[in-house]
Amino acid sequence: MKTNAFFQLFVVVACMMCVGCTGKRKAQSDIALVKETPPAVQSLEVTDDTLVVEEPDTETSTDTPPQPVAMVLEPVVRDIPSGLPLSADSLSMRTEYDYYPVATSKVKVIITSRANREYDSGEGYSLVYYNEALKQWEPQPTSPIINDVLWVFTPDNPTHRQTIHFYTDKNRPGRYRIYKSFSRNTRTAYAEFELVSKAQHRKLLDKISQYGKEHPKDRVIENLNTSFFRDNDTLYMSWMVNSEALQKEFRQKVLNYAAIVVNDGKEDVATYFTQPMCTDTFGIKMYTEKAVYPLNTESVAVRIVNRSGRSISMGSPYRVLRKEGEKWLSLPRATVWTLEERILPSNKIYPFSASLYTSLRMLTPGIYRVVKKMDIGDNYHDWYFAAEFRIGHKVEERDASDKEPSSKPLQEVAEEKDLDIAYDEVEEMPEFPGGMSALMDFIRKNLNYDKSLVPETVVIPRVIVQFVIDEEGNIIHPVVLRGVNPALDEEALRVVKLMPKWKPGRQSGKPEKVRYAIPVTFERAAKVS
Structure with missing residues (x-):
């Protein structure tokens, strides 16, 4: 019995030695699979499109480590996938922006299921360019490596995002589409966007102008001061109020361009007006027609009465301030520029409308002022006159006696109702026949x-x-x-x-x-x- 056990042990040891020898010879002749990366592999730059294969060792010595060989995969051109198109009500695809500079290297696509059912999809996609001359869509190079990832769009997890890279040496301006397959390649959807060159910058500016003509009272247009391109692809814009809500609204309504910079990238910060202000001095008074205005007031009517015996001059700008404690917070100011400086002779009234731009900000009950800089006669001191009013629920008319300046010139003057009044700006401006x-x-x-x-x-x-x-x-x-x-x-x-x-x-x-x-x-x- 002991002899049989010893014999069985001998056979097992002999077999293990044979297997070990065979494995050693196989390691010398086949491609080596190493658990630890050799130094040469560690120093090799590896990208998403690079495969590293270790070259077989042709030397007799087993001390030389296998050498890596870098194989760069070429981008793959994929045709538009087949399958029934999904409606936007069921599943939508869109790019983060509608317009990109032509030098863009990647775009982000956002996929959202809107149906009460599940859709699945992988990372595979097709990128196509519309050739205007040939009137056809042309497939473009795409990533050669697509991870085997399965996305499931459910009502609880309806949105996924994917970044698409460009693999062309030089992009062409024009329309592009990104196609994807869903539900085991039986359904399809796409997102469309456009690459814009410098020669097409005018097209983007025209979109802003056209929207402004069609919607002049829209708050994103009232908020806009200027928009222009410089020597690069960046669209620079000057806004009265720069907020995330207004930026989102502008992109949704007017122009969704990838390279927009508002107010040089600076966020709105609270600024306080610290100059001395007066409401009534030297026979000059500035006041609003009402003492209290409701919360939804869009503008206030302001009048400047000059009974000083001297001419006063002023520009068109004004500020709107709100009282906070003992300070006056400067709200984004509405400025209407004209060609000339306003000269207001003595015994005249200058009326103007000061916009509160209610659509751009939330007005709260409180004390407000409209402030205007003036020059009085030959006095070169900067005078800031203020018309004070309140925002609240109860509307009051000002007492007419409160409109008289504190002092009058020595000569007799006409009553206010007889003074020559003309607006610089009204809600509906005059128009020449034919425009x-x-x-x-x-x-x-x-x-x-x-x-x-x-x-x-x-x-x-x-x-x-x-x-x-x-x-x-x-x-x-x-x-x-x-x-x-x-x-x-x-x-x-x-x-x-x-x-x-x-x-x-x-x-x-x-x-x-x-x-x-x-x-x-x-x-x-x-x-x-």
């Missing part, structure tokens, strides 16, 4: 002057004429604000006086006098070579 282009044509056709009178020293030979459009649309009180020379100034006034009736401006539905200024440009005589 601005018709106005420019009218001026050009009616100008009659000797071109030799146009001086060579003036960069732009242009006369600025200001006039008032009364409640019936008539042109009254035309004056030259900035002239070239007496002859051309007189010709500009003559043409303005020839203009037909305008459509009058309106404030709160009522026709009002509105002050207006236009440029009259003169051409020089052609130079004889």
Whole structure:
């Protein structure tokens, strides 16, 4: 019995030795599979599209480690997948942005199931470009490696995101689509986007302009000051209020472009107005028509009464402040720029409308001020006048006696109702018959002057004429604000006086006098070579 046991043990040991020898010979002749990465492999740069294969050892020595060989896989062109298209109500695909600079290297696609059922999909995709000349979609190179990942879209987990890279040496501007298959390749969906070159920057600016024309009262348009491109693909924008909510709304309504910078990337910070303010001094008073306005007020009517015996001058900008404790917080200010500085003679009233831009911010009950910078006569000190009012629920009319300035000039002055009042801005501005282009044509056709009178020293030979459009649309009180020379100034006034009736401006539905200024440009005589 012991002999048989010893014999069985001997056979087992002999077999194990044979297997060990065979394994050693096989390791020398086949591709080596190593558990620890050799130093050469550790120093090799490995990317998503790179496979590392260890080369067989052809040497007789077993001391030399196997050498890696890098194999770079070529991008794969995939056709548009077959399958029934999914409706957007069932499953939607979209890219993070609708427009990208042409130099973009990757885009993010967002897939969302909207149906009360499950869809599944892998990482596979197709990228196609629309050839406008051939009127067809052309498949583009895609990632050669697709991980074996299965996404399941359920009502509890309806959204997945995937980053798509471009594998072309140089992208072409135009329309692209990303296609994916779902439900075991039986259904398909796609997301469309566009790459934009510098030559197409005007297209993006035109989209903003067109939306502004169609929706002039939309808050994203009221919030917009300027938009422009520089030497790169970045669209720079200046906004009165820069918030995440307004940025999201602008992208949804107007333009969803990947390279937008608002206010040079600076976030809104609270700023406080620290200059001294006055409401009534030297016979000058600034006030609002009402003492209290409701929460939904969009603008307040402000008047400046000048009974100082001197002229005062001011620009068009103003600020809106809200009282916080003992400080005055400056709200994003509404500024309407005009061509000239406003001169308000003594015994005159200057009315204007100060917008609160309620749509851009939440007004809260409290004390507010409209502040305007003025110059008084030859006094070069900066004077800041304020019209104070409250935002609340109870609306009050101001007492008429409160409108009188604290001091009057020595000479007798007319009552306020007899003073000449004209708005610079109203809710509905006056309009020349046929619009601005018709106005420019009218001026050009009616100008009659000797071109030799146009001086060579003036960069732009242009006369600025200001006039008032009364409640019936008539042109009254035309004056030259900035002239070239007496002859051309007189010709500009003559043409303005020839203009037909305008459509009058309106404030709160009522026709009002509105002050207006236009440029009259003169051409020089052609130079004889």
